[in-house]
Amino acid sequence: MRIERIRVARVPLVLVSPLRTSDGAHQSRSAVLVEITDSDGYIGWGENVASSGVAYVGESAEASYAAMTQLLIPELVKHEVAVADLFADGWWGIAGQHFAKHALESALWDVHARRQEKSLAEVLGAVETEIEVGVVVGMHDSIDDVVAEVMMRVEEGYARVKVKIAPGHDVEVLAAVRDAVGVEYALQTDANGAYGADDIDLLCSLDKFALQFIEQPFAADDLDSHAELLHRSATSVCLDESVNTMSQLLNALDRGACDVVNIKPSRVGGIRDAIAMHDVLVGRGIDAWVGGMLESGIGRASCLAIAAMPGFTLTPDLSASARYFASDITRPFVLEDSLLRVPTGLGIGVEPLPEVLARQDVVIETLFQR
Ligand code: MG
Secondary structure (H helix, E strand, O other): OOEEEEEEEEEEEEEEEEEEEOOEEEEEEEEEEEEEEEOOOOEEEEEEOOOOOOOOOOOOHHHHHHHHHHHHHHHHOOOOOOHHHOOOOOHHHOOOOHHHHHHHHHHHHHHHHHHOOOEHHHHOOOOOOEEEOEEEEOOOOOHHHHHHHHHHHHHHOOOEEEEEOEOOEOHHHHHHHHHHHOOOOEEEEEOOOOEOHHHHHHHHHHHHHOOOEEEOOEOOOOHHHHHHHHHHOOOEEEEOOOOOOHHHHHHHHHOOOOOEEEEOOOOOOOHHHHHHHHHHHHHHOOEEEEOOOOOOHHHHHHHHHHHOOOOOOOOOOOOOHHHOEOOOOOOOOOOEOOEEEOOOOOEOOOOOOHHHHOOOOOEEEEEEEO
């Protein structure tokens, strides 16, 4: 396809409650939406979900925006584009910038699906029409507050909860949460890399809480500790921040560093790479699931289409809009009987509401016009 126009809309969003993790607190964010129109008039939307104020895999919202507008867009518009070729390590020699690439590339996938009069889910070979979803519970000052939020999420209908942990905020928290939810409930934990090799004994002691997995206990480059923990503990080990590229995924699998992988399309540089990783994980029989990055409805819609692919075997972190935002940019995603519906409309199946784009605090800029 040939690109006719690219616009960016910045939409301030207020989080209904801040999400605290071992590496910082998310208070609010501006959704950075990308609208791409092709030469036949098809329009697609993507979202740049790089976080502000929290360091996550080294790409801040500000740097990612600059890369998108100054590096990637000027190059992208020179070419006839096919999404099947848009691997993150391609892009005409521009390295890295995964969140920025994903924002543009996911808008192009939306266009690509609409051109075929299909939903993105259909184009991707999705097998589910609705998905049981999970929710993340961040850190709080007291254990009682963590338990209270967990129970609120359980009552809202979430099929599983993932509790954020960090050194000093772990064993007692998980004991209280497991006690509150009962032995059967699907419980996971995520440390965002906060532990070191000396903590392996402590992390093995979490086996007694029957967690579905421990996510990213150690630093992204510390595959040895992940492998040792997986070997010694009965609990599965899931990688998130360690897997940004296909070569990192293959290396982690070859070294036995995980038996579950969290695929965030934004972190891995786009939907094309997420599909390729999905296929590798299916081939190796490794469980995987789709992670979220506080997406608005735009990013959430494409993540749901991806999460409906057959190799994403575990509950994704893709909550209802109300988990994070008082009002969403698109029609809201609503939890029904623990399920979110995979959009079936053309492309990603949603678009920004006209009344949202008309708001005075929304800035819309045309970055390219042929
Ligand atoms: Mg994580």
